[in-house]
Amino acid sequence: QKEVEQNSGPLSVPEGAIASLNCTYSDRGSQSFFWYRQYSGKSPELIMSIYSNGDKEDGRFTAQLNKASQYVSLLIRDSQPSDSATYLCAVNRGSNYKLTFGKGTLLTVNP
Amino acid sequence: GAVVSQHPSRVICKSGTSVKIECRSLDFQATTMFWYRQFPKQSLMLMATSNEGSKATYEQGVEKDKFLINHASLTLSTLTVTSAHPEDSSFYICSARVTGGVGDTQYFGPGTRLTVL
Numbered sequence: 001q002k003e004v005e006q007n008s009g010p011l012s013v014p015e016g017a018i019a020s021l022n023c024t025y026s027d028r029g030s031q032s033f034f035w036y037r038q039y040s041g042k043s044p045e046l047i048m049s050i051y052s053n054g055d056k057e058d059g060r061f062t063a064q065l066n067k068a069s070q071y072v073s074l075l076i077r078d079s080q081p082s083d084s085a086t087y088l089c090a091v092n093r094g095s096n097y098k099l100t101f102g103k104g105t106l107l108t109v110n111p
Numbered sequence: 112g113a114v115v116s117q118h119p120s121r122v123i124c125k126s127g128t129s130v131k132i133e134c135r136s137l138d139f140q141a142t143t144m145f146w147y148r149q150f151p152k153q154s155l156m157l158m159a160t161s162n163e164g165s166k167a168t169y170e171q172g173v174e175k176d177k178f179l180i181n182h183a184s185l186t187l188s189t190l191t192v193t194s195a196h197p198e199d200s201s202f203y204i205c206s207a208r209v210t211g212g213v214g215d216t217q218y219f220g221p222g223t224r225l226t227v228l
């Protein structure tokens with residue numbers, strides 16, 4: 001069983017729509033959850049971190065965490081072509097643990 | 112967020128030579144840094160965890176004698192690819208851990224693209 005799984009892509013949405021990215025994890029001891037954005041040929045950039053159940057909003061981004069269901073998601077409202085990238089879900093058990101990454105979901109926002 | 116730099120951003124070398132890549136945390140101290148490798152259209156692969164003042168911890172299948180890691184200070188970790196071969200050509204990315212607050216977070220450097228001829 002894969003430790004961190006992301007919904008298979010690629011995901012294509014029209015400009016202005018809501019993009020929904022999903023991630024499940026297998027380790028119930030996971031404490032910290034992250035979403036990174038990676039443009040082609042570039043390194044990952046942290047866009048959201050979430051540590052407790054519920055929603056966390058930052059601008060057009062909302063991360064949602066449900067530890068009981070072992071599920072974390074990222075919503076991007078009013079999607080822009082500049083949001084087109086691979087989104088990586090990452091999870092760890094907390095401080096002093098390494099991150100486990102999903103394989104990423106490629107998002108394309110069409111003008 | 113915290114800033115991590117890498118140098119060089121791109122390097123081309125001949126087969127058999129060694130290449131050193133530097134990773135620096137610019138505005139914070141990082142007791143732990145990580146080295147990743149990413150081949151085209153593939154996911155990040157963790158190579159090793161670099162701890163300041165102690166030996167690095169390598170992931171299974173990563174040759175410690177080929178990929179030498181030195182974390183000599185709280186702001187600098189280096190990765191040396193020794194006797195590089197074309198199959199070592201890849202995108203090498205470091206990250207640094209920021210601790211404190213609710214949890215810890217990793218920030219990535221911009222990466223180093225290595226091409227071995």
